[in-house]
Every structure is written in structure tokens, then in C-alpha cells.
Amino acid sequence: MTEMSEKQYYVPHTAKWPIVACVGLFVSVIGASLKFNSLDLEPTTPWVMYAGFAILIFMFFGWFGEVIKESEDNLYNKQVDASFRAGMIWFIFSEVMFFASFFGALFYARTFAVPWLGGEGANLATNVQLWSGYEAVWPTNGPGELNGRFETISAFSLPLVNTLLLLTSSITITIAHHALRAGDRKKTIIWMIATVLLGATFLFYQAEEYIEAYQHLNLTLKSGIYGSTFFMLTGFHGLHVTLGTIMLIVITLRLMKGHFKPNNHFGFEAVAWYWHFVDVVWLGLFIFVYVL
Structure with a gap:
């Protein structure tokens, strides 16, 4: 099929995938709610959640496969490309706000809540009335040492290694991008494999690192505000790295199949944007969670 006129805007004729996504989300959330609230519906409850996840996976494969086919059939023009780019920009912005909320919680606890509990400022002598003798130091397990003492993970051990790994991966995916733009597919694939x-x-x-924290340092989600913020930030970042790695694998497989052209490869660019975002978040996390 020939490429469409620039004045036209391609709209898919069918819209079944958003409906499938809604069904999958609904079933998975219902199943998760039943399971996490410990309702006595075993062994049915887990399978409701798993069925929802299965529907979502089916939706991802179907929807992305359809978009890939339409792209390879040259059904998209510059207007559609601009729409895709705007959607990806807003998606990454929403992710920025997501992590900003957790960094904000860390900042508030560390800068305001902990000093107040230690008696700083005119706060009705909180430390005397509620937690007499509490020392406002960071990292803290909270007044009363809620779940015993814990040790922190040194920033200059595994976290530093992981920082170097992600920084290097930003370089490798950038080299791959330049190779793709230059039309060197073999070089692109090699550097993408390195990134994966x-x-x-x-x-x-x-x-x-998590195994070390739980088994040897007594650092868990229950280790006060420090443990909560540590695992929420690093855990969600790890989830994003997992998703990003899956996307990198998909893009690499598409490159092996001959997809993407030097002047038309937004699918590759979108994944590269996301990966760079993940790297930047880790730099902030490394500084504010591990170093400071």
C-alpha cells in the first residue's frame, strides 16, 4: 500500500484492543483485591488475578503487533508520527511525576518530619510529649525502633556498580541509534544486544542487593520510613528497568527482522527515550537514597 498523503490522518478501522485492555485491567484488579484482602475464596482468587494478567499480555501482543504491521505497511504519515511522539512525551512526563511523588515523600520525611519528631521548631515539643529522647538522625527506623536496628547498603558497592552499568547502557543505546541513522544495521544490533x-x-x-538487605542487614519494607522509601523507590525503578529491558529485547528482535529505516524509526526512538529516562531517575536515586 502506498504512503498516504500528508493531508490525511490514518485512523485504525477497528478499536477492539482498548476494550480488551479494560477487561484485563478490571479482572486483574478484582483478583488482586480479593487476594490481598485475604478473602476466603481460595483456590479461585489467584486464578482470577492470573486470568486478568493473561488478558493484558494478550492485549499487548495483539495491539503492538497490529501497530507494527501498520507501520511496516507504510500506513502512517508525519501527522501520525507527531501524534505518537506527543503520546510518548506525555507518558514519560507522567512517569516523571510518579517518581517525583516518591522523591517528595523522601524529602518531606527527611527534611521536616524527622526533625519535628526530634524537637526542632515550635511544634509543641513533639519529642517530649510523644517520643522523649528520640534522636533525629537519618537514616531512621522511626521513634521506638519499630522493627529493630538495621544497616544501610553502602553507596560505593553494588549501587555504584549498577550506576556504572546504567550509564554505560545509555552510551551503548546512543551508539546504536547513531548506527541506525547511518544505515549500519549490523552495528545497531550489536550495540543493542550490549544494552540488553x-x-x-x-x-x-x-x-x-535485596537479598543482602533482607537476609543480612535487616533492611526491609518494615524498617521505618527509611526502609519504606528505599524499597518503594528502588523497587519501582527496578520494575521500570525490567519493562525497559523487555522493550529493548523487542526492538532488537525487530531490528533482526529488518524493521526500522534510517529516517523512520520512532519505535526505536521511543524505547531509547524511555531508557534514558530510567537512567536519569537512577542517578537521582543513587545520590539522594544511597549517598546522602
Whole structure:
């Protein structure tokens, strides 16, 4: 099919995938709610949640496959490309706000809540009335040492290694992008494989770090405000790295199949944008969670 006129705007004739997505989300949320609220519906409850996840996976494969086919059939013009780019920009912005909320919680607890509990400022002598003798130091397990003492993870051990891995992966995916624009597909694939391996190695070391924290340092989600913010930030970032690595694998497989052209490869660019975003978030996380 020939490329469309620039004055036209391609709209898919069918719209079944958004409906499938809604059904999958509804079923998975209902199943998760039943399971996490410990309702006595075993063994039915887990399968409701798993069925929802299965529907979502089916939706992702179907929807993305359809978009890829339409793109390879040259059904999209510059107007559609601009729409895709705007959608990806807004998606990354929403992710920025997502992480900003957790960084904000960390900042508030560390800068305001902990000093107040220690008696700083005119706060009705909080430390005397509620937690006499509490020392406002960071990291803290909270007044009363809620779940015992814990140790923190040194910033210059596995976290530093992971920082170097992600920074290197930003370089490798940038080299791959330049190679794609130059029409060197073989070089692009090689550097994309390197990026995938770096992302997978990051996840491996983060799993090692979690095992060390839980088994040897007594640092868990229950370790006061520090443990909560530590695992929420690093955990959600790890989830994003996992999703990003999956996207990198898909893009690499598409490159092997001959997809993307030097002047038309937004699918590649979107994943590269997302990966750079993940790297920047980790830099902030490394500084404010591990170093400071």
C-alpha cells in the first residue's frame, strides 16, 4: 500500500484492543483485591488475578503487533508520527511525576518530619510529649525502633556498580541509534544486544542487593520510613528497568527482522527515550537514597 498523503490522518478501522485492555485491567484488579484482602475464596482468587494478567499480555501482543504491521505497511504519515511522539512525551512526563511523588515523600520525611519528631521548631515539643529522647538522625527506623536496628547498603558497592552499568547502557543505546541513522544495521544490533545485557546485569545485581538487605542487614519494607522509601523507590525503578529491558529485547528482535529505516524509526526512538529516562531517575536515586 502506498504512503498516504500528508493531508490525511490514518485512523485504525477497528478499536477492539482498548476494550480488551479494560477487561484485563478490571479482572486483574478484582483478583488482586480479593487476594490481598485475604478473602476466603481460595483456590479461585489467584486464578482470577492470573486470568486478568493473561488478558493484558494478550492485549499487548495483539495491539503492538497490529501497530507494527501498520507501520511496516507504510500506513502512517508525519501527522501520525507527531501524534505518537506527543503520546510518548506525555507518558514519560507522567512517569516523571510518579517518581517525583516518591522523591517528595523522601524529602518531606527527611527534611521536616524527622526533625519535628526530634524537637526542632515550635511544634509543641513533639519529642517530649510523644517520643522523649528520640534522636533525629537519618537514616531512621522511626521513634521506638519499630522493627529493630538495621544497616544501610553502602553507596560505593553494588549501587555504584549498577550506576556504572546504567550509564554505560545509555552510551551503548546512543551508539546504536547513531548506527541506525547511518544505515549500519549490523552495528545497531550489536550495540543493542550490549544494552540488553547491561540492563539484565543491573537487574541481577539489584536482586543480589535485596537479598543482602533482607537476609543480612535487616533492611526491609518494615524498617521505618527509611526502609519504606528505599524499597518503594528502588523497587519501582527496578520494575521500570525490567519493562525497559523487555522493550529493548523487542526492538532488537525487530531490528533482526529488518524493521526500522534510517529516517523512520520512532519505535526505536521511543524505547531509547524511555531508557534514558530510567537512567536519569537512577542517578537521582543513587545520590539522594544511597549517598546522602
